[in-house]
Amino acid sequence: MRRLANAVLVLALSPTLALAQQSSPPAEEATPQAPTSDAPAADSPAPATTSEADAAPADADIDERMTIAEGKVAALEEQNTETKNDLLSLKKLKISGYVQGRYQYQQSLDDSGAGGFSKFSVRRGRLKTTYTTDWAQMMLQIDAVPAAPGVTVRDAEATLFIPGTQQQLSLTLGQMKWPFGYEAVQSSSDREMPERTRVIRAFLPDERDRGIKFAGNFLEGKVNVSVGLFDGDGIFNQGYIGSDNDKEKDFIGRAGFDLGWLSGGVSGWHGYSIAKAPSDTYRKAHTRDRLGLDAQVYLDVLPFGATSIKGEYIVGKGYWKSSGDVKVEQLGVPASGWYGLIVQNVGLTNAVAVRYDWFDPEHGKKNAAVDGRPASSNTVGTLGVSLLHYFGENLKVTAAYEMPMTAAPSGAQEPHDNLFTLQMQARY
Numbered sequence: 001m002r003r004l005a006n007a008v009l010v011l012a013l014s015p016t017l018a019l020a021q022q023s024s025p026p027a028e029e030a031t032p033q034a035p036t037s038d039a040p041a042a043d044s045p046a047p048a049t050t051s052e053a054d055a056a057p058a059d060a061d062i063d064e065r066m067t068i069a070e071g072k073v074a075a076l077e078e079q080n081t082e083t084k085n086d087l088l089s090l091k092k093l094k095i096s097g098y099v100q101g102r103y104q105y106q107q108s109l110d111d112s113g114a115g116g117f118s119k120f121s122v123r124r125g126r127l128k129t130t131y132t133t134d135w136a137q138m139m140l141q142i143d144a145v146p147a148a149p150g151v152t153v154r155d156a157e158a159t160l161f162i163p164g165t166q167q168q169l170s171l172t173l174g175q176m177k178w179p180f181g182y183e184a185v186q187s188s189s190d191r192e193m194p195e196r197t198r199v200i201r202a203f204l205p206d207e208r209d210r211g212i213k214f215a216g217n218f219l220e221g222k223v224n225v226s227v228g229l230f231d232g233d234g235i236f237n238q239g240y241i242g243s244d245n246d247k248e249k250d251f252i253g254r255a256g257f258d259l260g261w262l263s264g265g266v267s268g269w270h271g272y273s274i275a276k277a278p279s280d281t282y283r284k285a286h287t288r289d290r291l292g293l294d295a296q297v298y299l300d301v302l303p304f305g306a307t308s309i310k311g312e313y314i315v316g317k318g319y320w321k322s323s324g325d326v327k328v329e330q331l332g333v334p335a336s337g338w339y340g341l342i343v344q345n346v347g348l349t350n351a352v353a354v355r356y357d358w359f360d361p362e363h364g365k366k367n368a369a370v371d372g373r374p375a376s377s378n379t380v381g382t383l384g385v386s387l388l389h390y391f392g393e394n395l396k397v398t399a400a401y402e403m404p405m406t407a408a409p410s411g412a413q414e415p416h417d418n419l420f421t422l423q424m425q426a427r428y
Contacts, residue, residue, distance in 0.1 A: 102123050
């Protein structure tokens with residue numbers, strides 16, 4: 001009985017024991033806190049001293065780290081400022097250029113097979129740098145080709161944008177293009193035919209000279225004016241390359257308009273060349289002047305592409321005749337010429353151009369024959385056809401065929417000088 005009573009007592013007390021066992025963990029965690037809470041008041045000064053000692057070096061590390069971090073941030077800000085300045089300078093600098101590689105075939109000049117050629121060449125290799133600020137511009141363009149004249153300076157311009165005009169008025173000093181007409185000023189990389197017309201090559205060879213020029217745009221660009229004073233000898237005039245043949249200066253200018261679909265202008269040139277012609281006993285002043293008219297029309301009426309029509313007429317005295325790599329001035333000789341050009345785009349990547357230009361090297365003089373051939377003073381009309389294809393913005397292929405027609409009086413045979421040109425132009 002006694003054992004039975006003990007068992008019953010154990011069973012009765014078992015839930016209480018279980019609860020006591022479940023609550024035991026918190027009781028065990030609280031146990032170690034007892035001494036901490038017991039120590040309190042009496043030991044309070046000692047723990048306080050220990051805490052301050054530990055905090056002092058920690059604060060020192062943070063300050064040091066903050067100082068180092070601030071230094072790094074300042075250095076990064078300085079580098080960022082320098083980078084921005086470098087990028088700003090690079091945005092002012094523009095580098096561009098193009099190369100024109102060619103194959104040309106010219107038929108024999110007569111039935112004997114004389115003359116003519118078949119050759120590969122590099123016609124132009126241009127490298128151009130332009131640096132522009134709010135009030136100034138520097139432009140330098142070099143032409144580097146394997147044949148004579150080799151590496152030459154084409155443009156070397158220093159320009160001042162007149163303050164307060166938002167770059168609409170400028171003054172340029174150096175070597176630059178003559179402000180005359182349309183085709184002479186147009187870039188060779190944009191032209192549809194391989195070369196400029198005969199009349200432009202005669203009156204404005206190489207298109208450049210040394211001088212000073214004022215340029216201005218008015219009425220939101222609808223009216224433009226360019227005028228200047230130049231040596232007048234160009235850059236490849238025989239005997240005067242890089243210098244003036246006299247103290248005289250030539251006044252050259254153009255007044256133009258641009259309505260978007262129609263543009264044009266009137267150009268003038270007046271000056272003298274003091275030199276000795278073959279018939280002169282002493283040097284004397286020979287008139288060197290030109291009058292030019294040009295117009296360009298841009299239409300978009302055909303469904304397969306835009307159309308442009310361009311024309312120009314020049315008359316004057318004193319032009320240049322090519323003699324190898326140099327030009328010889330024809331002192332005071334009157335001449336005239338004109339051209340008409342139609343360009344039809346076909347889609348976005350193809351175009352067809354047809355051009356006719358006419359030049360009279362001795363204006364008003366009757367055509368003649370010399371030894372059964374046309375005289376060098378006879379008029380020449382040239383019909384040219386060109387096919388163009390654009391491989392994107394950087395590569396243009398041109399296939400052109402030109403047919404010069406020299407006036408041949410009775411008894412003279414016109415030279416066979418038709419010319420085929422295949423040109424690939426790469427630019428950037």
